[in-house]
Amino acid sequence: MIIKLFARIFLAIALFNGQWLSVNAQLAVNLKQHITFLASDSLHGRMTGSIDEFKAAEYIIEEFKKAGITNTKGTFNSKKYLQHFIYHPKVDSVKTTVSGNNVVAFINNHAANTVILGAHYDHLGWGLAAHSTYRGEPAIHNGADDNASGVASIIELARLLKSSSSTKNNYVFIAFSGEELGLYGSKWFVEHTKLDSTRTDYMLNFDMVGRMDSNKLLIGGVGTSPEWNEAMKNISPSFKVKTTESGVGPSDHTSFYLKNIPVLHFFSGQHKDYHKPSDDENKINYTGMEEIIGYTMKLIKNLDAKGKIAFHKTKDDSNDNAPKFTVTLGVMPDYTFEGEGMRIDGVTEGKPASKAELKTGDVVIQLGEVKVTDMMSYMKALAQFKKGDTTKVKVKRGNETIEHVINF
Ligand SMILES: [Zn+2]
Structure with missing residues (x-):
């Protein structure tokens, strides 16, 4: 054939x-x-x-x-x-x-x-x-x-x-x-x-x-x-x-x-x-x-x-929801970020992070009680929550530190 x-x-x-x-x-x-x-x-x-x-x-x-x-x-x-x-x-x-x-x-x-x-x-x-x-x-x-x-x-x-x-x-x-x-x-x-x-x-x-x-x-x-x-x-x-x-x-x-x-x-x-x-x-x-x-x-x-074809943003259906997590923030982490925290490389519309108005470039430094210093601690922090939980997320945006409520 x-x-x-x-x-x-x-x-x-x-x-x-x-x-x-x-x-x-x-x-x-x-x-x-x-x-x-x-x-x-x-x-x-x-x-x-x-x-x-x-x-x-x-x-x-x-x-x-x-x-x-x-x-x-x-x-x-x-x-x-x-x-x-x-x-x-x-x-x-x-x-x-x-x-x-x-x-x-x-x-x-x-x-x-x-x-x-x-x-x-x-x-x-x-x-x-x-x-x-x-x-x-x-x-x-x-x-x-x-x-x-x-x-x-x-x-x-x-x-x-x-x-x-x-x-x-x-x-x-x-x-x-x-x-x-x-x-x-x-x-x-x-x-x-x-x-x-x-x-x-x-x-x-x-x-x-x-x-x-x-x-x-x-x-x-x-x-x-x-x-x-x-x-x-x-x-x-x-x-x-x-x-x-x-x-x-x-x-x-x-x-x-x-x-x-x-x-x-x-x-x-x-x-x-x-x-x-x-x-x-x-x-x-x-x-x-x-x-x-x-x-x-x-x-x-x-x-x-x-010629150059048009670009559309999509409602992202797969990102940081690895199987061991029951919840997702709905962000694409920047794995290459070298600073303290977890830098967001993209935000999925309609998911918890976008509802809490987090933005690309924000650096998550705390989720609930857990300090986020890198990808590993971010994943550990995320693993504690289940669907329906509400918590607070602390992010750095430029020189500001902002706190938002997250509903999983
Ligand atoms: Zn592979």
């Missing part, structure tokens, strides 16, 4: 290994090669800031270069594909360091606007206690679906877009690091790149696209631009598409949404190997991945002549 679908999308043929193969056949070979390498034991789970992260980055850079995709300076200098980031978040009031590298590549079509395609390439190493859902002896978390699948997708999308007829935008491809620890790489990118939201057309995020086993693709963020539904309408994929509105979610597109850029998050669904050592390459659904890539190419084509 996939062969037929792709024969329709890619009529071109390419020379590969001395044989004439269709582009889709090469696509399948390439995807498998990328994931096999990135999710191999030799990379020890691609922990942010580790030598293994660097090896993964080197591989991604080489693949971009092979596909003829330059760095943002327009050259093939390997070092210039790297964007270093460093943060000092507090954990239990102790200053810690998170540093790593994003990989950034660029197709310059000399267009007015730029489309961003991103996927995080870091994973959990040997399993971080706070993040892994696996309990047992330390073991390598290969992260084949999470998120070698997304990285393989953007490398191949770069290759396809390089020779496509969708040339009315420039394209930036970013492999983020620091995602699993709290969206550090994407946050750094939006803050430190001279990212002009008026010239950034939209951002597509690929996080866990390798397990389309129920023939369904979940697309988050369709509320972030009125153009999304229209652009998707005339694509008839062989899979079902289930959409959600919110621009906020547990991955890197959130950083772009918070800068008023329309976003979509592609996700092939949750599974029992999520954040476990068993998220391995042999479980990847390559046919599904090829279909998602084909779908993305059509979506990009449908938007090609539209």
